[in-house]
Amino acid sequence: MRLNEQDTLSLTERDLKVIWHPYTQMLHARYPTAIVRAEGSYLFDEDGKRYIDAISSWWVILHGHSHPYIADRVSAQIRKLDQVIFAGFTHEPAIELAEKLLGLLPQNQEKVFYTDNGSTAVEVALKMCIQYWHNQGQTRKLVLAFHHGYHGDTFGAMSISGRSAWTAPFDNYLFEVRYIDLPTADNLADLKKQISEISDQLACFVYEPLVQGSAGMVMYSATALDQLMNHCREENILMIQDEVFTGFGRTGKHFAADHLTESPDIMCFSKGLTGGTMPLGLTTCSEEIYNAFLSKDKLKTLFHGHSFTANPLACTAASASLDLLLREETQENINRICRKHAVFIKKTGGHRRIQSARQTGTILAIEWRTETGTSYFDDLRNLLYDYFLDKGILMRPLGNVIYILPPYCISDQDLDHIYEEIEGALELY
Numbered sequence: 001m002r003l004n005e006q007d008t009l010s011l012t013e014r015d016l017k018v019i020w021h022p023y024t025q026m027l028h029a030r031y032p033t034a035i036v037r038a039e040g041s042y043l044f045d046e047d048g049k050r051y052i053d054a055i056s057s058w059w060v061i062l063h064g065h066s067h068p069y070i071a072d073r074v075s076a077q078i079r080k081l082d083q084v085i086f087a088g089f090t091h092e093p094a095i096e097l098a099e100k101l102l103g104l105l106p107q108n109q110e111k112v113f114y115t116d117n118g119s120t121a122v123e124v125a126l127k128m129c130i131q132y133w134h135n136q137g138q139t140r141k142l143v144l145a146f147h148h149g150y151h152g153d154t155f156g157a158m159s160i161s162g163r164s165a166w167t168a169p170f171d172n173y174l175f176e177v178r179y180i181d182l183p184t185a186d187n188l189a190d191l192k193k194q195i196s197e198i199s200d201q202l203a204c205f206v207y208e209p210l211v212q213g214s215a216g217m218v219m220y221s222a223t224a225l226d227q228l229m230n231h232c233r234e235e236n237i238l239m240i241q242d243e244v245f246t247g248f249g250r251t252g253k254h255f256a257a258d259h260l261t262e263s264p265d266i267m268c269f270s271k272g273l274t275g276g277t278m279p280l281g282l283t284t285c286s287e288e289i290y291n292a293f294l295s296k297d298k299l300k301t302l303f304h305g306h307s308f309t310a311n312p313l314a315c316t317a318a319s320a321s322l323d324l325l326l327r328e329e330t331q332e333n334i335n336r337i338c339r340k341h342a343v344f345i346k347k348t349g350g351h352r353r354i355q356s357a358r359q360t361g362t363i364l365a366i367e368w369r370t371e372t373g374t375s376y377f378d379d380l381r382n383l384l385y386d387y388f389l390d391k392g393i394l395m396r397p398l399g400n401v402i403y404i405l406p407p408y409c410i411s412d413q414d415l416d417h418i419y420e421e422i423e424g425a426l427e428l429y
Contacts, residue, residue: 010034011046030386038065041410043394052393052414055405059213059245060276063324064409070275070320077316086114086309093315100322102284104254106263109284113302114310118244118270119152121281122206124304125240125266126156128285129204132238132292135300142198144205144237147179150214151206151242160206162215165377178202182212183224192231199235204266206240209256210360213245216376216401217365219358222259229262238289239264244281248272248325249334249408252361265289275321280314333408337362340412341404344419353426355400362408366422368400368429375399383429391421 006014011034021032034046041064043051053061063070081091098112113128115121126143133140145151148162158167159174167174178198180191195202209225212218232239241264246256250272253259257267266289270281293302308314324330341364348366349357355369368380376399384402388395395402402425404418 011036030382030389033389040064041407041414050392051389052410052418053407054388054393054395054418055403056272056407057276057394058271058396059250059405060271060274061407062248062272062275062321063330064407065276067275067277067324069324070277070317073316073320074277074313077313081312083308083311083313087305091310091312091315093312093319094310097315097319097322100319101269101282104322105267105284106257108263108265108286109267110287111285111290113283113285113304114315115281115283116279116306116308116311117152117281118242118268119154119157119281120306121244121268121270121283122151122160122240122242123154123156124283124302125206125242125268125285126160126204127304128266128283128289128302129238129240131300131302132289133203135292135295140201140203141176142201142203143175143177144195144198144202145177145179146182146207146212148215148218149206149208149212151208151244182218182220183228184220185224188224188227191228195228195231195237196235199237202237204238204240205232206242208242209246210251210259211246211256211363214398216367216398217358217363217403219360219363219365222256226260226262229260229264233262238266240266240268242268244268244270248321249330250360250362250405252334252338254325273321274314274317275324277317277321278311278314280311280318330408333410334362336412337406337408337410337415340415344422348419348423348426351426353429363403363405365401365403368402370400380429384425387425387428388421393418393421 012031015032020026035043036046037044041053043053077093084091094114102109113124115124130141143160145160150161151157155173158170160177163171180194181187183191210219210222229239241257243255247269251259265286267284274280293300338361341359345357345359348354353369354366356367358365370378370380372378378400380400381397384397385395
């Protein structure tokens with residue numbers, strides 16, 4: 001494309017000439033919507049149309065778009081320190097964020113390792129566990145995970161995610177994982193038996209606590225997970241709790257960990273970490289994990305890093321986002337969203353077109369009843385996506401499952417509008 005063409009083409013037209021979008025079949029996908037600005041719960045396209053961001057722009061926006069407090073903090077930081085290598089150097093934004101976050105996590109979480117997104121946070125957690133055993137002269141390479149889980153798109157994260165059409169082209173390159181069902185009161189004894197039979201081979205157990213997001217907002221009880229975690233602790237199995245999605249208020253509490261009595265060895269964070277403003281990931285771990293890498297033998301070092309590890313701007317944004325999360329107003333908004341979701345589920349749960357309606361905290365999911373059953377590739381997905389977008393609402397259905405995961409600043413009026421349009425869609429599709 002010649003540069004002078006830019007003056008005559010819309011942003012969407014320019015995009016189509018040069019961009020390859022994620023999770024998109026480019027041959028027949030709806031043309032991308034060009035967003036030129038955002039504020040609070042709203043996105044505005046190049047034609048001036050306003051959209052309610054009902055999914056927090058892929059689950060990352062916590063306090064609303066372009067929040068002035070975060071913007072001001074980042075603006076001040078970029079004039080002071082924008083980037084510095086994090087191997088052999090440190091800086092206050094990284095230290096401050098680690099101190100704040102560890103103060104909110106289970107007491108056994110003692111150290112922070114910075115990365116740049118959710119997938120790499122999980123990759124680090126896996127390397128910590130596998131090398132933990134290696135550094136002690138033990139070979140444990142098998143990983144335990146739940147069926148249908150999702151932990152990212154890099155190869156390690158893909159390996160421990162559920163095998164599906166998404167991973168099929170790469171299956172021969174993924175390492176061995178033993179999958180088990182989500183725990184319930186009925187299957188818990190059998191799951192414990194399965195785990196005990198392979199406990200001496202397991203490097204770790206990795207799981208999404210309470211909600212499997214990409215699987216279709218599949219939800220399960222904290223009580224059952226606690227019992228499974230307790231069994232893993234008794235069997236000396238390291239646990240990785242992937243809170244990339246569930247962290248920072250999504251479950252109604254600061255973290256899914258706050259619903260549990262058991263604590264994992266390692267935790268992973270990203271998405272809402274910076275309030276959605278900048279890419280950043282981090283992995284926390286216990287003192288026991290950290291100490292396994294302390295040695296006069298340099299080969300016991302954790303050899304992992306990124307050019308932008310602990311970027312000062314991203315750390316500043318995350319620290320500011322935590323400040324906002326802890327404000328009384330934010331906690332009141334989280335509780336308000338939880339209450340309104342519960343009322344809507346009670347109102348619509350018996351609808352003939354609803355297979356299931358479920359909620360964990362601020363996460364509301366509605367599963368459409370279809371002839372083909374639950375499927376990510378159900379044609380209903382595109383119909384519902386187009387329907388809501390035409391109504392000025394950004395939704396991104398997971399097959400025949402739609403969900404609401406709004407920024408905490410969303411108004412009651414906008415929530416009611418979303419609910420009304422869901423009821424309208426139920427009568428059409």
